[in-house]
Amino acid sequence: MALHPIALFSLTCQALKTNLLRSALTTLGMFMGVAAVTSTLHVKSISQAVIAAELAERDGPQVGIGVAWLPRRDRIPFRAEDIEFLRPRLPKLRSIAAVNWAGTASVVYQGQEADPVMLAVSKDFLKNEGYPLAAGRFFTDADYTEFRPVAVIDEFLAKRLFEGKNPLGERIYADGQPFVVVGILPTKKSDEEPRGLIQIPLAIYSAINGDQTIDSIQVAPADIRDLEELGKQARSLLQQVRPDRRLWDFNNSEDILAKQRTLDMAGQALTAVAIISLLIGGVGIANVMIASVTERTPEIGLRRAIGATKRDVMLQFILEAATLSLIGGTGALVSVHGLTLVVAEQFDLPYQFEFDTGAIALGSALFVGIAAGIPPAYRAAQLDPIKALKAE
Secondary structure, eight states, X not given: OOOOHHHHHHHHHHHHHHTHHHHHHHHHHHHHHHHHHHHHHHHHHHHHHHHHHHHHTSOOSOEEEEEOOBTTBOOOOBOHHHHHHHGGGOTTEEEEEEEEEEEEOOEEETTEEEOOEEEEEOTTHHHHHTOOOSEXXXXXXXXXXXXXXXXXXXXXXXXXXXXXXXXXXXXXEETTEEEEEEEEEOOOOOSSOOOOEEEEEHHHHHHHHTOOOBSEEEEEESSGGGHXXXXXXXXXXXXHHOTTOOEEEEETTHHHHHHHHHHHHHHHHHHHHHHHHHHHHHHHHHHHHHHHHHHTHHHHHHXXXXXXXXXXXXXXXXXXXXXXXXXXXXXXXHHHHHHHHHHHHHHTOOOOOOHHHHHHHHHHHHHXXXXXXXXXXXXXXXXXXXXXXXXX
């Protein structure tokens, strides 16, 4: 007759209390293993949050490619067909944009003047940059096809020219040309004194200047980890089309990629330590269970003699291993969480407890504990009741 689950759990607790020191040391081994796993997951979570925060404060990850000047040779700039050539040939591409540096513009609105940087951009430029508008809209297909004189300005230029008035729909003059403000961008953080920014559609800029060339092409990946590869592919393809060009490229997230590689290497090292720690904890549980089976052989024989099944005996030893693992794992999870809170507050790190982390940590503890307890439990269940009763 099988034991009731409550009775089985009661027997398990009594067995663990019989040798508290051994149980405590076994629990400590599992505590160390789960602590290593939890710490690894926390380091990974915090590092990802730090990188995400740094990316949010700058332009979206992208590679800019331009044409360099060659001595005694005509410069061969990019054109719109180069972008259309690249687009279907870059499978990891998220968006691609064209940018012309128009220099410093003289911008006037009702007597207020400013000299912001002017950029002429294609319609996917904002998608490349990766941040939302503060107000209004960005350029539409109709703005390009109909050569509409519209502009998007940043918040610094809006405050400088409009002094609190809503700029949307207002007409400004940039280098003598009228433009209607349709959107406002957040001002980028910079160590330099801000000057303001005005962006206009590349189509209207080309029409005004009678020049269809493009200064630089910017490619943005769907995943930042593909940024370097995407940049190399784009440059190689453009070089194949015009081998007489000398190209330059600029990766705006190279420092973050280097930091991410370093953190990935550290994470791999911590993962190896965590796995080793868990295995050591599992070996400790297996040793304790084997010793427990040897010591309790007469008890096992008596239980079998009065009706306990092999399944009851096996479940009891597995439950003992699982209980030790769960106690050690829970203690490690709570301890590491508390320590991480202190460190995060001390160094101003972005940390928030994730339930997935807890589930993985406790799940790994239970898995290792139960796996380590199964062989001794099976051995106990296979003991012959008569021989077990005669054992000293």
